[in-house]
Amino acid sequence: MSDSPILFVRTVAKRFGGTVVLEDMNLTVERGSIHAVVGESGAGKSTLIKVLAGIVRPDRGTIEYDGKKVTIGSPDAARKQGIGVVLQQAGLFPERPVLANLFVNGEPLHNGLISRREMEARSRDVLRQLGLAVDVHRPLSDLAPGERQLIAIARALLENPRLLILDDPNSALDRRQSERLFAVLRGLKARGMSMLYASNRLEETLAIADQLTVIRNGRDVLSKARQDLTASEEAMIGQLRQSLFPLPPRALPTLAGTLRPQITVAGLGGGRLDGICFTARAGEIVGLAGLAGSGASNLLAMLFGQQKAREGKVRFPDGDGLPRTRTEAARRNICLISGERGNGLMPDKSIAFNLSNVVVGARDWGTRWYSPRMALGRAARQIEALRIRSAPEMPAGSLSAGGQQKVIIAKWLEIGPQVVLLDEPARGIDIGSKQEIYALIRQMAASGCIVLLHSKELSELTGLCDRILAFRQGRLVGEIADAAMDAGTILKLIAADEPGSEHRQSRRESAA
Amino acid sequence: MENHSLLQRLIARPEFGPFVLLVVEVAVFWGFNHDFLSPQNISNILAFTVELGLIALAMTLLMTSGEFDLSVGSLFGFSPVLMWTLFNSGITSLEVGFLVALLVAALIGLVNGWFVTQLKIPSFLVTLGMLLVVRGTALFVTDGFPQRTWSAEGSWLANILVGDFFIGPFRIYMSLFWFIAAAIALGYVLTQSRTGNWIQAAGGNPNAARARGVNVSGVKIGLFVLSSLMASFAGIISSLRTSAANPNSGTGYELEVIAMVVIGGTALTGGRGTIIGTVLGILILRVMRNGIVLIGVPGLAYNIFIGAIILGMMALHSWLERRHQAGT
Numbered sequence: 001m002s003d004s005p006i007l008f009v010r011t012v013a014k015r016f017g018g019t020v021v022l023e024d025m026n027l028t029v030e031r032g033s034i035h036a037v038v039g040e041s042g043a044g045k046s047t048l049i050k051v052l053a054g055i056v057r058p059d060r061g062t063i064e065y066d067g068k069k070v071t072i073g074s075p076d077a078a079r080k081q082g083i084g085v086v087l088q089q090a091g092l093f094p095e096r097p098v099l100a101n102l103f104v105n106g107e108p109l110h111n112g113l114i115s116r117r118e119m120e121a122r123s124r125d126v127l128r129q130l131g132l133a134v135d136v137h138r139p140l141s142d143l144a145p146g147e148r149q150l151i152a153i154a155r156a157l158l159e160n161p162r163l164l165i166l167d168d169p170n171s172a173l174d175r176r177q178s179e180r181l182f183a184v185l186r187g188l189k190a191r192g193m194s195m196l197y198a199s200n201r202l203e204e205t206l207a208i209a210d211q212l213t214v215i216r217n218g219r220d221v222l223s224k225a226r227q228d229l230t231a232s233e234e235a236m237i238g239q240l241r242q243s244l245f246p247l248p249p250r251a252l253p254t255l256a257g258t259l260r261p262q263i264t265v266a267g268l269g270g271g272r273l274d275g276i277c278f279t280a281r282a283g284e285i286v287g288l289a290g291l292a293g294s295g296a297s298n299l300l301a302m303l304f305g306q307q308k309a310r311e312g313k314v315r316f317p318d319g320d321g322l323p324r325t326r327t328e329a330a331r332r333n334i335c336l337i338s339g340e341r342g343n344g345l346m347p348d349k350s351i352a353f354n355l356s357n358v359v360v361g362a363r364d365w366g367t368r369w370y371s372p373r374m375a376l377g378r379a380a381r382q383i384e385a386l387r388i389r390s391a392p393e394m395p396a397g398s399l400s401a402g403g404q405q406k407v408i409i410a411k412w413l414e415i416g417p418q419v420v421l422l423d424e425p426a427r428g429i430d431i432g433s434k435q436e437i438y439a440l441i442r443q444m445a446a447s448g449c450i451v452l453l454h455s456k457e458l459s460e461l462t463g464l465c466d467r468i469l470a471f472r473q474g475r476l477v478g479e480i481a482d483a484a485m486d487a488g489t490i491l492k493l494i495a496a497d498e499p500g501s502e503h504r505q506s507r508r509e510s511a512a
Numbered sequence: 513m514e515n516h517s518l519l520q521r522l523i524a525r526p527e528f529g530p531f532v533l534l535v536v537e538v539a540v541f542w543g544f545n546h547d548f549l550s551p552q553n554i555s556n557i558l559a560f561t562v563e564l565g566l567i568a569l570a571m572t573l574l575m576t577s578g579e580f581d582l583s584v585g586s587l588f589g590f591s592p593v594l595m596w597t598l599f600n601s602g603i604t605s606l607e608v609g610f611l612v613a614l615l616v617a618a619l620i621g622l623v624n625g626w627f628v629t630q631l632k633i634p635s636f637l638v639t640l641g642m643l644l645v646v647r648g649t650a651l652f653v654t655d656g657f658p659q660r661t662w663s664a665e666g667s668w669l670a671n672i673l674v675g676d677f678f679i680g681p682f683r684i685y686m687s688l689f690w691f692i693a694a695a696i697a698l699g700y701v702l703t704q705s706r707t708g709n710w711i712q713a714a715g716g717n718p719n720a721a722r723a724r725g726v727n728v729s730g731v732k733i734g735l736f737v738l739s740s741l742m743a744s745f746a747g748i749i750s751s752l753r754t755s756a757a758n759p760n761s762g763t764g765y766e767l768e769v770i771a772m773v774v775i776g777g778t779a780l781t782g783g784r785g786t787i788i789g790t791v792l793g794i795l796i797l798r799v800m801r802n803g804i805v806l807i808g809v810p811g812l813a814y815n816i817f818i819g820a821i822i823l824g825m826m827a828l829h830s831w832l833e834r835r836h837q838a839g840t
Contacts, residue, residue, distance in 0.1 A: 055723055076725035091720030093713055095783045104713050105706075105724045113704040 004067060006031045006163055006194045007052075012061030013218075014047055016398075021047045023218035025061070029163065029194055029211075034185065036209035037198040039430075044218040045198040046088055046400075049167045052196070053085040054078035065163070079106075084161030086152050088168050088401070094141035099123065101140050102155045126154045129187075131180040144292065145172040153181065157188075164188065165196045170204065171428030174292070174456060182208050200430035261317035263303075263419060263450055268312030271298050272474035276312070280452060282418075285445045287465030288454040289490045294471035296454045300421040303452070304336040305329045317418055317450070330362035333418035337409055339427030344411075345404055347397025351388065352379035354396045354407050359414040382410040387436060402433025409440060420444050422453045426460065438464060458487040470494050526777035526784075529828050530792040533775075533821070537796060541803035548806055551681035558684070561798040562691035563750045564765060565791070568772040569691075569698050570742035572790040574735040575773055576702065578715035578782025579628060581736060582639040584743035584769060586647035587617055588762030591744035592751030593650045596659035606667050614744055620646065621740030625733030643766065650759035659757040674753040687749045694742070699787035711735065715782025771818060772797050775825045796821065 009027035013020075022044045029035045037045050050056040052063070054072040063070055065081055072078050078085065092101050099119050108118040120136060127134070130150045134143060140151065149172040156164060170178040185195060185208060199205045205212070212229065214222040261282045268276040272295040280286045290296035301307040303314065305323035314322050316332065323329035329336070335358075338344075346354055356375040379392035386406045390399055396407050405425065412420075422441065426434045441464060445451045455461050461468050467481035470493035478493045522528060541548040567584050574581055591613040598609040620642060627638040675686045702708040713721040714728040721728050743762075751757045774780055775796055776789030797818060805811050 053723070054725075074725060075723055079725060087723060091717065091723045093716040093720060093783070095716050095779075096712055100709060100712070104709060104721065105726045107706045107709055109706065113700065114706060114709065 003031065005029055006066055007196070008062075008064035009048070009052075010062045010064070012048070012051060012058045012063070014051065014056060014058050014060075021218055022051070022058070024220075025215065025218065026220050027196075027213055027223070029196055031194050032189060032192045033210040034189055034195045034197055034208055035211045035213065036205045037196065037213050037215060038200075038202060038205055039215040043215045045215060046167055047218075048215070049085065049087070049165055049196070049198055052078065052083060052165055053087065054083075055087075076105075079159060079161075082160075082162035083165060084156035084159050084163070085165045086156045086167060086169055088171070092140055092148060092152055095139055097137050098134060098140050098143070098151060099136040101151055102136075102158060104155070106159060122158060123154065126157050129184050130154055131177070146174055146177050149173055150177065150181070161193070163194045163196065165198075167198045168200055168428065169197075171200070178204065200428075200434075202431060261418065261448075261450065262315075263317070263452075264313075264315040265303075266313045266315075268299070268302065268309055268314060270302060270308060270310035270312075271295065273298055273302070273309075274474050276476050278469055278476065278479075280450050282317070282448045282450050283445055284466040285441065285451040285453055285464055287461040287468035288452060288471060289458065289461055289468050289494050290454070290471035291456070291494055293473065294494060295474040296471045297423050298474075299471075300336055300423050300452060300454055303419070304334060304421055306336070327362050330358055330415055333415065334421065335412035335415065335417040335419070336421040336423065337412060337425045338422075339405065339424035339429075344408055345396055347404075348395055350379075350393050351383065351390060351396050351399070351407055352376050352392035355379045355382055355392075355411045355414060358411050362415065378414065382413065386410050386440070400430070400433075402429035402437075405429050405437065406433065409437065413444075417444070417449060420449045420451045422451065422455075424455050424457075425453070426455075426457075458490050461485075461490065462487060526786055526829075527789045527792060529825065529832070530776050530789055530796060533825070534792055534796050534799065537799055537803065541799070541807060544803075544807040548803060552683075553802065553806065555683040557798055557802045558688055559753065560750075561794060562685070562687045563746045563753075564769060564772070564798070565691050565794040566694055566746040566749075567739070567743045567765065568769045568790050568794050569694050569787065570735070570739040571769050572773050572776070572778050572785050572787055573698060573702060573711055574732075574739045575770070575778050575780065576715050576782060576785030577711045577732050577735050578718065579635040579732055579736070580639070580770060580780075581621075581624065581635065581739045581743075582766045583620065583624065583642035583646055584739060585762040585765035585767075586643045586650065587620065587740055587743040588747035588750070588765055589759055590646045590650040591617055591747045592661075592757040592761075593654055593659055593759050595748060596661055596751070596757045597653060600660055607669050610669055610748060613748060614741060617740040617744030618737050621737035622733065624740065625729075625736035628736065629729035629732050639766075647759075647763075654759045656759060658759070661751060661755045661757050670752045673749050685753060687753065690745075690749070695787060695791055702785060702787055707731070712783060712785065715779075715785070717783070768797065768818070771822050775822060777829065 005028045007027070007029040009025055012022055012025040014022040025044065025048055027035075027037070027048070037048065039045055047056060051058050052072065054075045054077050057073070063072060065083070070081060072081065072083070075085075093104065099116065102123050103119050107114045108122065109115065110118065123136065127136070130153065132147060132150050132154065134147060140148060143151065149169065153166070153169055170181060173181060182204075185197075189195065197205065197209065206226065209226050211223070211225050213220050263280045265279070266277050272293070276299060278286075288296040288299065298307055302309050302322060305325050305328055309322055313320070316334070318332050323332055323334060346357070352372070352375045356370070356378065360370050360375075376392050382388070383390070383392060386409065388399065388403050388406050388410070390403065396404060399407065409425070420441075425441070426437050429437075438460075441451060441453065453461065453465060462485045465485070467479060468485055468490060469476055470478040470480065470490060472494050480489055480493070538548075547553060567588070571581060571584065594616060595606070595609040595613040598604045598612060599606050604612065624635070624638055624642055627633050628635045671686070673686060673690070676683055678684070702711065710721070710726045710731050713724070713726050714731050718728050747762060750761070772793040773790050774793070776786060776791070776793030778785040778789060800817055800821065801814055804814055804817060
C-alpha cells in the first residue's frame with residue numbers, strides 16, 4: 001500500500017440554478033484514516049458527498065482517486081472504484097425485506113437467480129458487527145429508524161469499499177448504536193479502510209476523526225489533523241462550539257399558578273400510556289424524558305389529537321377535552337413540531353406556501369381566500385425572523401435539513417400557538433440551526449406559551465427545560481427540577497430493564 | 513408476534529385474501545349450479561382466461577415498477593388486424609406477419625417507455641394517447657370491418673399457439689401452456705432475479721434506486737415493451753382461436769387487466785407486486801364472468817360484481833395494511 005492520499009478533491013464547484021453550492025472545494029483524504037467534514041447545513045457537505053458518489057456532476061474541478069484522475073459519472077462508477085456511500089437520506093426500500101435492501105443492484109447470483117442463502121451468509125457478519133439483531137426477511141418498514149440507518153451502513157460495508165463515505169450517519173441512532181458504529185468504524189480503519197465522515201455533531205466528530213476539514217459556503221476554510229487543532233481554531237470551527245444553550249435558566253415568575261393558563265392532565269391513558277397526571281403552566285418549558293417506547297412521544301401525539309386516548313381528563317387553557325383532529329388542535333392554538341424528517345413539509349411547494357398552509361387551512365387569515373401576495377409578505381417576515389437562508393418563492397425541499405425544520409416551526413408560529421408540543425424538534429440538523437431553534441423555544445416560553453419538549457438527547461432537556469418529567473414504559477415515574485436535573489439522574493429514572501418492550505414500541509413508531 | 517405458526521404466516525401473505533375470495537366464489541357458483549365444475553365449463557373458462565391473463569402478467573411487472581399501460585386493449589385488437597392485413601393482401605406469409613405484428617408492438621412499447629422515462633410524462637397520459645392512436649389506426653386500416661381469417665387452420669403457427677387437444681374430458685388449448693410458462697417465468701423474474709429486484713426497487717423508491725446505480729429508465733422501458741408484446745401476443749392468440757380479427761376487440765381490456773392485477777394484491781403505486789396474486793386475480797374475474805351467466809344472472813350485470821369485488825378487495829387490503837401498521 002502506498003502512502004499517498006487516497007483521494008484528492010481539487011477546486012470542485014457546483015451550482016444549482018442560481019445558487020452556488022460548492023464554490024471552491026478542496027479536500028485530501030489520507031489512506032487508512034477517518035477524515036471528517038464539518039460545517040453548517042447549507043455549507044455544501046451533502047453536495048460534496050453526492051459528487052463523490054456519482055449522483056451529482058461537478059461543474060468544475062478535478063477528483064483524483066487512488067493516484068489517478070477520475071470522473072465519477074454514475075453511482076455504478078463510484079462503486080467500481082471502490083467508493084461506498086451512505087447518504088443522509090439513506091435511500092432504502094421500506095416495503096422490501098431487509099435482505100433485499102442490503103443487496104440492491106449487487107445481488108449475488110446462483111445459476112442466474114438470486115441466492116438468498118448467500119445473501120444471508122454474507123450479511124450475517126456485518127449485521128453482527130453493527131449489533132443488529134433483526135429478522136432479515138421482515139420488511140424494512142418494521143424496523144426502527146436507527147436500525148434502518150444501520151442497514152444503510154451495512155449495505156455500503158457489504159461492498160468492501162476502499163473509501164467509505166458517510167453523510168451524517170448517526171442522526172437517527174441512539175447513543176448505544178452510535179458507540180457501536182464508532183467501534184466498527186475504528187475497526188475498519190485499523191484494517192486500512194479510508195473514510196470520509198460528514199456530520200453536524202461536532203463532539204462526536206472530534207471523537208472519531210483523524211483529520212478535519214471545515215467548510216463554509218462551499219469552500220474549505222480549514223483543514224488539519226485532529227491533534228494539531230489549537231484551541232482558537234476549535235473556537236473558530238464555528239460558532240459551532242459556542243454554547244448551545246445561550247440563555248441562562250430563567251427564574252420562573254412566581255405568579256400564582258392558577259392565574260396563568262395551564263394544561264392539566266389527569267389520569268390520561270391510551271396506547272402504552274397509563275395514568276398520566278401532570279400540570280404545565282404558561283411560560284415554562286417542561287421536558288419529557290424517555291427512551292423509545294416510554295410513551296413520551298405518544299403523549300404529545302395524544303395532546304395534538306393524533307392518537308386517541310382511552311381514559312383520563314385533560315384541561316387546556318381554552319377548555320376541557322383533547323382535540324379530536326389535528327385541525328381542531330390548530331384551531332385551539334395547539335401545535336406539534338416533530339423532528340421526523342419531512343414531517344408536514346411539502347418539498348415541491350414554495351416556502352411561502354408551506355408557511356401559510358396551516359394558518360390558511362385551520363384559521364381565519366384576514367382574507368377569505370388564499371392570497372399568494374399576502375402569503376409572500378408574511379413568509380418574508382418569518383424568513384427574516386427565523387433567518388431561513390432562502391427566498392419565499394423557492395421550493396421548501398431546496399433547503400437544508402435545518403432550514404426545513406425552521407420552516408415547519410415558522411408555519412406553526414403563524415397561528416400564534418398557545419400550547420407548543422415539541423417531539424425531538426432538533427433531531428438530525430446542524431449545530432447552527434439547532435442553536436437558533438433552541439433560542440426560539442426559549443422565546444416561545446418567554447412569550448407565554450406552554451411548552452412540552454420531548455427529546456432523547458438528555459443534554460437538550462437539561463439545557464432547556466425548567467423541569468423534567470421522566471417516563472418509563474408508559475408511566476410517569478418521576479419529576480426533576482432545578483439542581484437535580486442532570487443526565488445521570490434522568491437516565492436512572494428512564495432506563496428500562498425490559499429490552500423487549502423498546503423494540504416493540506419502536507417498530508410501531510416506525511410504521512406510523 | 514415473533515413465532516408465527518405456518519398458518520399465521522400463510523394468512524399474512526398478500527395472496528391470502530384473493531385466494532379465499534376465489535375459493536368462496538367457486539363454492540358459491542358450484543352450489544347454485546353443479547355444471548359450473550363440469551369439464552366443459554372449466555375448459556371454457558380456461559380458454560379465454562389465458563388471453564387476458566398473459567396481459568395481466570406483464571402488467572403486474574409494469575405496475576410493480578410504478579407505471580401502468582392503458583394501451584394494451586387497443587394493441588390486443590390492432591396486432592391481429594395488422595397480421596391478417598399483411599397476410600390477406602399477400603405481402604407476407606402468416607409467420608412473417610406474426611413477427612411484424614410483434615415487432616410493431618415492441619416499437620409501440622418503446623415509444624410508451626420513452627415518453628414516460630425521458631419526457632417524464634405520467635404513464636396515464638402517455639398510454640391513454642397511445643390507446644387512441646393504436647385503436648384509431650386499427651379502425652382506419654380496416655375501415656372498421658373485421659378481417660378475413662379463414663386460412664389459419666392447419667398452419668404450424670396456429671398449432672403452436674392455439675392448437676387444441678383433449679386431456680380426458682378437458683379440451684385444452686396450447687395457449688394455456690404459454691400462459692403457465694409465462695406465469696412461471698415472470699414469477700421467477702420478479703422474485704428470484706436481479707431484474708425483479710430492480711423492478712421492485714424502481715417502483716418502491718425510484719430516487720434511491722437511481723442512487724444505487726439501478727437503471728430505472730431502462731427497467732421501465734423494458735417493461736413497457738414487454739407489456740405491449742404480451743398484449744399483441746394475446747390478441748393474436750385470441751384471433752387465431754376464434755378465427756376473427758376485429759379492430760374493435762379488446763375494448764376495455766386495459767381496465768379489466770389492471771383490476772385483475774390490483775385484486776391480486778399488487779400496489780397501484782408500485783413497489784410491491786405478486787404474480788401468484790395476479791393469477792388468482794385473473795381467475796377471480798374470469799370465474800365471476802362465467803359463473804354469473806351460468807347461474808342465470810344477466811351477463812350485463814357482470815360489471816356490478818366486478819366493481820364490488822374491486823372495492824371489497826381494496827378495503828380489505830387497506831384494512832390489513834392499517835392493522836399491520838398498528839403493530840399487532
